[in-house]
Amino acid sequence: MQFDHLRRMALFAQVVRYGSFTAAAGAQNVATSVLSAAVSQLEDELGVRLLHRTTRRISLTEVGQSFYEKCVDMLASADAAQEAIAAHSGEIVGRLRITAASDMAENIILPALTPLARIHPRLLLDIQVADQIVDMAAQQIDLSIRSGWMRDSSLVARKLADLHEVLVASPAYLKQAGVPASPDDLRHHRIIGLTRFTDPTTLILKHQNGTSAKINLTPAAMTDSVRMLSEMAMTGYGLARMLAYTAAPALRDGTLVTVLKDWQLPGAGFYAVTLKRELQPQKVNAAIKALADFLAKTTSRQQCR
Known part of the structure; x- marks a missing residue:
């Protein structure tokens, strides 16, 4: 097979x-x-x-889909060969394609992986921000970072940490709607539902003394974006269930305040999701370790406060 033909296969895959x-x-x-x-x-x-071509989009034909999968395998093999050579010198190389929700990309992925990229300058971080779950195989994603994950037999999820959640609201909203003193008081409040959750308007709370409560709230608004959830909460739409690290800046400057501090939400697992393979590339394993180390240090600092 001619080299020019292989190049055209690679360009087609891109x-x-x-x-x-x-x-x-x-x-x-x-x-x-x-x-x-x-x-x-x-x-x-x-x-x-x-390919089927129109003026606005392309789509694969049936035979094109099959051929594309083979092209992806070809490129993956080429990447693996390059990485195998580099591994002998301890260097991590290649493009690492990562997908994560916007809040995680900014607050966890970037600070955790920047030191790794500086040590290994031939490692190219390709961070794709997407609040929705993506098709990892179709988009050639090496690593997906999620707080919770969709079960899929072609994927493997590794839990790296438990993330703390808080119930928050803006001072203006609480001034208008009242400050709840107990979970039962929440029945008179409205919540901004994050549609990533199975039941966005239901709260399960546990008190420090072991008492638990399950409350269904009226939705004030719905969104699939953590950034939009935060903006809506600060604007005063209603209560919001947020990961603590996402809410931290607004809590520090007072644009959001914690509600029912003695009651805890279930929290969410922080998962590194990969395609099911016999061996993961060195770049993927290195990234997962860097994320786990970063989260361990972050969790330790929070517990010491």
Whole structure:
């Protein structure tokens, strides 16, 4: 097989990965016309149509989907070969594709992995911020970081830490609606529902003395974005259930305050999710270790306060 044919296979895979010729061209720093010509020539060589093209989007044909999966395998093998050589010198190399929700990307992924990237300059962090669960195989994601995860037989989840949750609201909202003194008082309040949760408007609370309570609240608004949840809470839409590290800046400056401090929410697990493989690439294992170490130090500091 000619090297030019392999290059066209690689370019085709990038077009599919980025969802358009324009996006792939920008990512690969080549002209859109070059990508279009490469895919067209590849289709001529194979004698099949790989993509359905419209003015706005592309989609894979049935045979294109099968061929794309083989192209992804080819690129993964090339990456693995490069990483195997580098491993002999203790160097971590290659593109590490990570997906995480916006709050986690900013508050955990970046500070945890920046030192690793500085030690290994040939490691390229490709952080894709997405509040929704993504198809890791289709988008060639190496590592997905989630507070909770969708069960999928093709994925493996490793719990790295337990994340503390808090119930918060803006001072203006509490002034208007009243400060709840007990879980029962919450029945008169409204909550901003985060649709990532199975039941966004239900709170399960546990008191320090072991007493528990389950309360169903009226929704004030709904969102799938943690950033929007925070903004709505600060604006005074209602109560909000938030991870403590996400709420911390607003709690420090007083734009949000904690409600029912003696009662605890269940919390959420922090998971590193990978594709099921016989062996994970060195870059993935290194990233997971860096995240686990960072979270262990962060949790330890919080417990000492």
